[in-house]
Amino acid sequence: MVSTLTILLVSVVSLFLVWKVLRPSFPQVKSLEDWEARKHEVDPDIFRLLLDPAEEQYLRRSFSPGEFRALQRRRMALALHAIRMVGDNAAMLMKLGQLAKLEANPALTKEAEDLIYGALRLRVNLLRVQPYLFLKWLLPGWTGKFPAVEVPYEELLSYFNRIRQQRQLELKQALMAS
């Protein structure tokens, strides 16, 4: 009975995920006009302010614990909303990058690949930031740290730079050949 239920659950989860990835989930952008109409304006400075530890300390000192918790939850909810919108923007930009790659233009293709790379990296970062913000929303006074499981950022950055240099070299060679 347990194995049957497990199998049913696993199958249903898999079917749900297939449906989720196949349906058009993000705003459909087919042109730059679509992007201009559908992009979300989110200011990084406001996001920074929402998560500023000094600001958090000030609020903790200025309000009663109950008021602080309510206020802090609202700030975290806003921060979560902001990064959800940033994630939507990144998804739309990824699609524009894919569309730009269809144009047979090596310089534009390189630019598009960089854009897709950056957008994807942003979405990976969002995956790591979201649980922390959610925990802060759940426990407004919490100031702990999560264990890191990722490859160090510097290592990634150097890898990214190596790829970039290699691509620039390839592009130069292609231009010289043509």
Place this chain on the structure above:
Amino acid sequence: MNFFHLLTSALWFLPLALQLAIAVSMLYRGLARQFPFFFTYNLTLPARDLILASLPYGGNLYSAVYWWGDGAAILLALVVIVEVAFHLVGRYPFLRFLFKVLPSIAAIAAVAAMASLIWTRGPAGADIVLEWTIYIERSVRFLQVCLLILMLALMSRLGLSWRNYPLGIAAGFGLYAAFDLLLLELRAHLHALTDNSFVLLRSTAYNLGVLIWAAYFLLPLGEGPINRLPPNDLGQWNDELNQKVDKWYRR
């Protein structure tokens, strides 16, 4: 020719034709090198079906080709999942953690599948060998579906949904494997399906999976290119989030 025979023939022929077309399209689009195992999969299954068509139905040789072919197809499908993961990580190195998570999920799923196989009461039908084969197949499918869940969840969260070949491959396998797992459970454990309906539904599930691959590999893009990219603040946001991650995650 009765309706059942006509339907099974159509369900047999459609994926055979589509998979050969997918293989040709992969060669044409230069994707065979990028996904060699998926390309092999699309050639192996039609080849097995063509061999089966030339053999007398129900004989020992037919049975051997069918079941060994089925086992090879499942193993090949598992390799394709790793290929898809490798393809993603090769392009985007910051997804390298996937190769840390994938073996752990596989180990947990394999243990669960083995436990389910051991604790089960065993085959109760007339054909013990066939039923054991189905039980073992069910366990391997379980492992496959668990890995696909991880892949699909990750791709969905990353927004890799539009014209993304790895996603198309994973979605096709995900749909087929999930339905197949359900059908194997209904047939082998619950005895809720007759042999005919089991064969028909299994074939339908496979057809659905192949149709997803066909949509990704055969259909034209349908959308025009754009000739410039808009200015954006991705770099600024990435810096901002990297600072937060550095601060919030203990190294």
